[in-house]
Amino acid sequence: MVLDSKIPSGPIEQAWDSAKFNMKLVNPANKRKYSVIVVGSGLAGGSAAASLGELGYNVKCFCFQDSPRRAHSIAAQGGINAAKNYQNDGDSIYRLFYDTVKGGDFRAREGNVYRLAQNSVHIIDQCVAQGVPFAREYSGLLANRSFGGAQVSRTFYAKGQTGQQLLLGAYQALEAQIDAGRVKMYPRTEMLDLVVVDGKARGIVTRDLVTGKLESHAADAVILATGGYGNVYYLSTNAKGSNCTAIWRAHKRGALFGNPCFTQIHPTCIPVSGDYQSKLTLMSESLRNDGRIWVPKQVGDKRNPSAIPENERDYYLERRYPSFGNLVPRDVASRAAKAVCDEGRGVGETGLGVYLDFGASIQRLGKSTIEERYGNLFDMYARITGENPYETPMRIYPAIHYTMGGLWVDYELQSTIPGLFVAGEANFSDHGANRLGASALMQGLSDGYFILPYTIGNYLASTKPGAVTTDHPAFSQVTKEVADMQNRLLSIKGKRTVTSFHRELGKIIWDYCGMSRQGDSLKVAIQKVRALREEFWRDVNVPGSGDDLNQQLEVATRVADFFELGELMCIDALDRNESCGGHFREEYQTEEGEAMRNDEEYSYVAAWEYGGYNGQPKLYKEPLNFNYVHPSQRSYK
Amino acid sequence: MNLKLNVWRQKNRTDKGRMETYQANNVNPDMSFLEMLDVVNEDLIASGKDPIAFEHDCREGICGSCGFVVNGVAHGPEPETTMCQLHMRHFKDGDELFLEPWRAKAFPVIKDLIVDRSAFDRIIAAGGYVSANTGSAPDGNALQIPKENADRAMDAAACIGCGACVAACPNASAALFTGAKISHLGLLPQGQAERSRRALRMVAQFNEELFGSCTNIGECEAVCPKGISIEVIARMNRDYLAAALTDRGAKKSAGGEA
Numbered sequence: 001m002v003l004d005s006k007i008p009s010g011p012i013e014q015a016w017d018s019a020k021f022n023m024k025l026v027n028p029a030n031k032r033k034y035s036v037i038v039v040g041s042g043l044a045g046g047s048a049a050a051s052l053g054e055l056g057y058n059v060k061c062f063c064f065q066d067s068p069r070r071a072h073s074i075a076a077q078g079g080i081n082a083a084k085n086y087q088n089d090g091d092s093i094y095r096l097f098y099d100t101v102k103g104g105d106f107r108a109r110e111g112n113v114y115r116l117a118q119n120s121v122h123i124i125d126q127c128v129a130q131g132v133p134f135a136r137e138y139s140g141l142l143a144n145r146s147f148g149g150a151q152v153s154r155t156f157y158a159k160g161q162t163g164q165q166l167l168l169g170a171y172q173a174l175e176a177q178i179d180a181g182r183v184k185m186y187p188r189t190e191m192l193d194l195v196v197v198d199g200k201a202r203g204i205v206t207r208d209l210v211t212g213k214l215e216s217h218a219a220d221a222v223i224l225a226t227g228g229y230g231n232v233y234y235l236s237t238n239a240k241g242s243n244c245t246a247i248w249r250a251h252k253r254g255a256l257f258g259n260p261c262f263t264q265i266h267p268t269c270i271p272v273s274g275d276y277q278s279k280l281t282l283m284s285e286s287l288r289n290d291g292r293i294w295v296p297k298q299v300g301d302k303r304n305p306s307a308i309p310e311n312e313r314d315y316y317l318e319r320r321y322p323s324f325g326n327l328v329p330r331d332v333a334s335r336a337a338k339a340v341c342d343e344g345r346g347v348g349e350t351g352l353g354v355y356l357d358f359g360a361s362i363q364r365l366g367k368s369t370i371e372e373r374y375g376n377l378f379d380m381y382a383r384i385t386g387e388n389p390y391e392t393p394m395r396i397y398p399a400i401h402y403t404m405g406g407l408w409v410d411y412e413l414q415s416t417i418p419g420l421f422v423a424g425e426a427n428f429s430d431h432g433a434n435r436l437g438a439s440a441l442m443q444g445l446s447d448g449y450f451i452l453p454y455t456i457g458n459y460l461a462s463t464k465p466g467a468v469t470t471d472h473p474a475f476s477q478v479t480k481e482v483a484d485m486q487n488r489l490l491s492i493k494g495k496r497t498v499t500s501f502h503r504e505l506g507k508i509i510w511d512y513c514g515m516s517r518q519g520d521s522l523k524v525a526i527q528k529v530r531a532l533r534e535e536f537w538r539d540v541n542v543p544g545s546g547d548d549l550n551q552q553l554e555v556a557t558r559v560a561d562f563f564e565l566g567e568l569m570c571i572d573a574l575d576r577n578e579s580c581g582g583h584f585r586e587e588y589q590t591e592e593g594e595a596m597r598n599d600e601e602y603s604y605v606a607a608w609e610y611g612g613y614n615g616q617p618k619l620y621k622e623p624l625n626f627n628y629v630h631p632s633q634r635s636y637k
Numbered sequence: 638m639n640l641k642l643n644v645w646r647q648k649n650r651t652d653k654g655r656m657e658t659y660q661a662n663n664v665n666p667d668m669s670f671l672e673m674l675d676v677v678n679e680d681l682i683a684s685g686k687d688p689i690a691f692e693h694d695c696r697e698g699i700c701g702s703c704g705f706v707v708n709g710v711a712h713g714p715e716p717e718t719t720m721c722q723l724h725m726r727h728f729k730d731g732d733e734l735f736l737e738p739w740r741a742k743a744f745p746v747i748k749d750l751i752v753d754r755s756a757f758d759r760i761i762a763a764g765g766y767v768s769a770n771t772g773s774a775p776d777g778n779a780l781q782i783p784k785e786n787a788d789r790a791m792d793a794a795a796c797i798g799c800g801a802c803v804a805a806c807p808n809a810s811a812a813l814f815t816g817a818k819i820s821h822l823g824l825l826p827q828g829q830a831e832r833s834r835r836a837l838r839m840v841a842q843f844n845e846e847l848f849g850s851c852t853n854i855g856e857c858e859a860v861c862p863k864g865i866s867i868e869v870i871a872r873m874n875r876d877y878l879a880a881a882l883t884d885r886g887a888k889k890s891a892g893g894e895a
């Protein structure tokens with residue numbers, strides 16, 4: 001198989017315009033004859049379903065929550081980037097493009113990233129028109145802030161609830177289309193498999209989460225916008241329901257999986273406090289603008305932070321990275337925190353934590369300024385930990401937050417299965433080996449509002465509408481396979497709960513394929529994951545039956561897929577003998593302990609083909625070419 | 638700490654349902670309420686019983702999935718806190734707790750503590766949006782919006798659609814929910830063109846969904862995890878009345894469509 005990225009030739013500035021011009025169009029009168037399935041109602045799926053409905057296609061949209069408004073995009077706090085240059089501080093489409101390619105440590109496609117930066121400006125316009133209440137200046141104009149160490153202020157935000165407001169904008173547009181009869185919504189419905197007929201995606205099989213009924217849905221094209229797979233680690237900042245099932249099942253049906261080991265660890269999360277812990281909560285990284293990060297100089301210093309004098313504190317980021325200090329990128333800050341904790345200098349009961357201290361800022365700016373800037377975050381911290389961060393430093397620790405990997409797609413967001421498109425965090429995306437803050441919301445909306453409406457049309461224009469219906473035997477075959485797997489899970493009735501397996505799997509992946517990785521231990525991890533997976537299929541206890549609301553069955557199905565994906569992540573991490581972005585292989589670092597890329601051999605997207613339950617997946621490489629931004633070593637010293 | 642839990646168990650929509658009692662032992666004060674229930678559920682599964690079904694997703698207080706009534710109060714005793722953000726340090730050893738689903742005609746129970754809130758989606762579908770098709774927008778800064786209005790719109794837009802307002806209201810009214818969306822959009826210039834139509838259609842849908850009407854009791858505001866003020870209800874009533882009075886024609890056609 002040759003991976004054709006379909007990046008248009010010619011100058012990058014004109015590539016997307018010329019691609020759009022060359023795309024085939026569907027006659028307006030014919031649009032309603034075509035049906036499109038959109039799985040997911042987050043920023044990517046919600047915006048795609050609404051926009052395709054507006055164009056006149058016949059859309060079916062699915063989500064597992066009780067309402068499309070609850071997709072996990074709702075939880076994004078910080079903001080969304082756009083190259084508007086409203087602040088006159090030197091931003092431009094080119095600069096956003098440049099920063100994103102560099103931030104991704106030169107493992108993303110230039111053509112895609114350039115288009116993303118171009119679309120960013122339209123996203124803000126669209127969202128304002130929908131009534132998204134972005135923060136404003138006293139002039140009434142839109143406000144911006146600098147985010148995640150960017151040198152320009154290009155981040156738009158709505159208090160600490162940017163994701164919520166953007167998602168509600170998309171959700172409302174979607175509801176308007178539902179009211180108009182152009183979109184049919186299926187909430188509390190989980191996609192459990194993809195149906196491929198003669199090599200093309202023709203529909204899905206779903207489970208009604210209330211009645212347990214398995215149903216078939218046929219369409220002329222299928223879009224997966226099902227979010228990220230961070231929950232493979234069990235503890236993550238994702239919602240409890242976030243999962244990989246939709247993309248994993250599509251992978252098993254032939255869609256290649258791109259860069260599975262590229263995951264992002266966020267440096268500022270509330271540390272784990274006990275075995276019962278069910279998820280991790282992110283503290284916006286904007287806190288690093290005014291908070292100083294430190295640990296005691298002495299190993300095992302268990303004194304109260306206020307009892308540790310200045311000269312016995314190690315402000316390790318400021319020490320190691322004098323020019324960026326506390327604002328180094330996420331991957332760098334996370335690894336540095338792990339390093340000091342590994343030395344035994346971590347704080348809190350578990351020793352897995354570092355201080356984020358606002359003492360100096362409160363003294364310099366006054367408590368009221370800090371309250372104004374971060375009040376809601378401080379409240380959230382106090383609510384969860386029971387500590388007052390105005391008085392005692394916050395404790396933070398890195399946690400898994402985002403997955404850059406996902407199904408491989410070409411420039412049109414089409415996977416290796418014709419007719420199957422993938423959008424948002426679910427695709428292998430435009431972020432290379434590391435995503436910059438405030439760029440995921442931008443990508444999800446760019447995919448859904450401004451790319452898929454064109455590329456879906458281009459695909460449909462050469463497809464006969466309704467060529468395959470659910471009467472096709474492929475649907476009953478796939479339904480049977482889904483039912484078989486479900487029955488198998490329900491019939492084991494072993495001794496261990498699903499959660500206990502998930503927790504153990506997550507710990508393996510976190511320990512071996514998390515913040516830092518190492519060749520020999522990745523081999524150990526692969527064996528451990530396989531052994532645990534065997535035990536899961538032998539000894540898991542999924543109570544109840546398949547024909548009513550059964551939350552344990554829902555989770556069990558997802559965990560079964562996480563086992564297989566977790567193994568692929570380790571295989572990919574083992575295969576990539578270099579360090580880049582969030583992928584840090586201990587063997588490949590500079591003398592100062594920084595990530596060392598190997599552009600000669602690894603400047604490619606790793607796209608894996610499913611190799612069977614116990615088989616070896618097959619690697620395909622899509623070479624990456626850099627014609628505009630020349631690969632250099634990132635330096636934040 | 639050890640707690641006694643009385644939990645509403647109902648197999649499905651048609652089952653009559655009943656309270657059942659469970660013991661939650663060795664509860665850690667740093668657990669969230671839902672984590673406490675997770676542990677209870679693990680024990681139930683181990684002893685071959687059906688775990689308690691409750692809705693949850695983000696566990697950060699923003700998705701609006703979680704929610705049930707604890708000792709008669711929607712989302713429990715802490716102000717402006719969802720169930721997923723309520724921590725066990727607010728309870729003490731020996732407490733006896735009663736957990737029940739939202740009770741409202743418009744929110745039928747699906748299982749245990751899970752209810753059907755799809756009526757909320759239908760209220761939004763009736764008019765809770767600005768019709769701005771993708772691609773048709775002018776530059777974001779073409780429109781200046783006074784900061785104060787933008788901030789007030791944001792306060793109303795903070796609604797997470799959890800349904801606590803309905804559960805707390807003796808009339809089971811959805812006025813706070815509906816008013817919040819009408820206020821969010823009505824406070825912004827983008828929302829003006831459809832303001833009358835929005836009020837008429839959303840209120841019509843609200844009535845159709847078996848929610849009770851608002852008699853200004855204010856319980857909704859007291860339990861709202863996002864602190865949304867009942868001012869939004871006054872705004873809804875104003876928009877509705879103005880629309881109904883000045884635009885009878887619109888009312889007719891909207892009523893006809895609804």
Ligand SMILES: Cc1cc2nc3c(=O)[nH]c(=O)nc-3n(C[C@H](O)[C@H](O)[C@H](O)COP(=O)(O)OP(=O)(O)OC[C@H]3O[C@@H](n4cnc5c(N)ncnc54)[C@H](O)[C@@H]3O)c2cc1C
Pocket residue numbers: 039040041042043044045062063064065068070071072073074075076077078079080162163189190191192225226227228237238239242243245246282401402423424425426437438439440441442444
């Ligand atoms: C706590 C947090 C804070 C963040 N903050 C920021 C930020 O400030 N800025 C930024 O740019 N990014 C941020 N991110 C990242 C960003 O929010 C996500 O990457 C993005 O919102 C993902 O959107 P999505 O549409 O791809 O997926 P989601 O919003 O996760 O939506 C997934 C959808 O798919 C559905 N689904 C999944 N599986 C199935 C299935 N099998 N069947 C049916 N439906 C299914 C779900 O129901 C849901 O509707 C943050 C992420 C987190 C976790």
Ligand code: FES
Pocket residue numbers: 692693694695696697698699700701702703704719720721722
């Ligand atoms: S689980 Fe999302 S608000 Fe509680």
